[in-house]
Amino acid sequence: MARKSKLFSLYIFIFFVIIFGLNNHHLGYSDYYNMDFENYYTAYLSSANQISPRNMEIGFKIVMYISNLLGLSLNSFRFIIGLFGFSLIFITIKKYSSYPNYVLSLYLIYPFINDVIQIRNFIAASIVIFSIRYLLEDKKGNLLKYALFVFLASLFHISSLFYLVLILVKYLKTRHFLNLILIVLPTLIILAYTSFYPFLVSRITSNQKVLMYLSRRTTWGLIIVYGTIFMMFGVHYILNREAKKSLIGENKLRPGIDEGSLVDKMTFYDILLRINTLILLLSLPLLIYDFNYIRLYRNILPLNYIVYVDAIMYRRIPAMSHKYFILIFISLSILFVMFYGLNASEQIFPVFNDNMLWGS
Known part of the structure; x- marks a missing residue:
């Protein structure tokens, strides 16, 4: 069946690599x-004879330089x-x-297009x-x-240092996170309207792009972005809870299921919920400060889709499965329309229309 077919997985993989690697929109x-x-x-061309002077992470500049030394094209x-x-x-x-x-397939809907466009991220x-x-483990x-x-x-995107805080999920139980949200979150939001975060980050990195993100503040659009990220979290919370119930139910119906696999799955659900929180x-x-920070949540969506x-x-x-399917369909449709559909000429068409195999 397509859901588990290794051949179908290979087709998807090849499709992803073709869309990513053979895109010629830059021409x-x-x-x-x-x-x-x-x-x-432009950054790749500037790396032809030297490590690019552009304001990018050193890891990405080095791999561009090595690629140029090998005589490789951007594609x-x-x-x-x-x-x-x-x-x-x-x-x-x-x-x-x-x-x-x-x-x-869910990843293809969102955020695959972002990944094709934003190479470093x-x-x-x-x-x-x-x-x-x-x-x-x-x-x-x-x-x-x-x-x-x-x-x-x-070394490829400085914002990844954010994920070091996820080490805390090994020491904090799921029930502790509710207290964190109720007590710590208001404090963190208040601090965002002071100079605390720019000062703290400036002590960690001198990356001007990162500091630029912290030099401005968003306006009313923040309500929409907050609504979006709460929607993503809410969907994950609901489906995470239901996946646990369903897995235990399946284990009761089919006692032959390996207990170790069951424990591993439950651990995966628990840790991932803590990560999301x-x-x-x-x-x-x-x-x-900047809507671009939504990428911090967006980046883990492929893991969330496993739970979905x-x-x-x-x-x-079947009736419950249909309800979950509708929930996933609606939430991903909202994400697709918001981030891609409303700006198709800059997002969808440059990714899927402009390709060496079928484009201009």
Whole structure:
């Protein structure tokens, strides 16, 4: 069946890499326009004879420089990056999901388009997603491994350092997070209207782009963004709870299910809920400065989709599965329309229309 077919997974993987690697929007032949493609093209060209002087993370500048030394075009560079990033995402999804193709289909709806456009964030996000295993498995040295992977991700996008705080999920129980939201969140939001965060971040990094994000504040659009992130969290909370119930129910119906696998799944659900809660807690104050910080939550959505699919597939009552499907469909439709549909000429068409295989 398509939901588990390895061949279908391969088709999806190839499709993702083709869309990512063979995109030629940067050549300027298109009727559409997205500035990010042009900026990456300019940065890549500036790395032909030196490490790019542009204001980008050192890891990304080094790999661009090496790629140029090897005589690779931007598309060859993008193709390799696509192979690397999607491999990390695919490996992680296959490890924790019994229905990887369904999970990948949700990822295609959102935020795949963002990942095609924002190369540095894509590399960083794929590394962070892969590293989550070290928070899930209680083995010696895993927290150090997780921290090292996050540091590696930060060499491609500095915002990845944010994910170091996820180490707290190993020490705080799920019930503690409600207290954090009620007590700590108001304080964090109040501090966002002072100079505390810019001062703190300036002591950690001198990256001007990061500091620029903290030099301004959003306006009424914040209400929409807050509504969006609370919607994403709410959907995950509901489906996480139902996936647990459904998994236990399936275990009772089919006693042959390995107990170790059941425990691993329950641990995955618990840790992921804590991760979602912690990111929600800490990203809300940052969104006051810039809407781009929604990427901190967006980056973990492929992991959340594992829970979404489990909630549907483990449920033995068809009517409930249909309700969960409708919930997922509505929430993803809202995300797709908000972030892509309303700006299709800059998001959808440059990604899917402009390609070496079928574009201009």
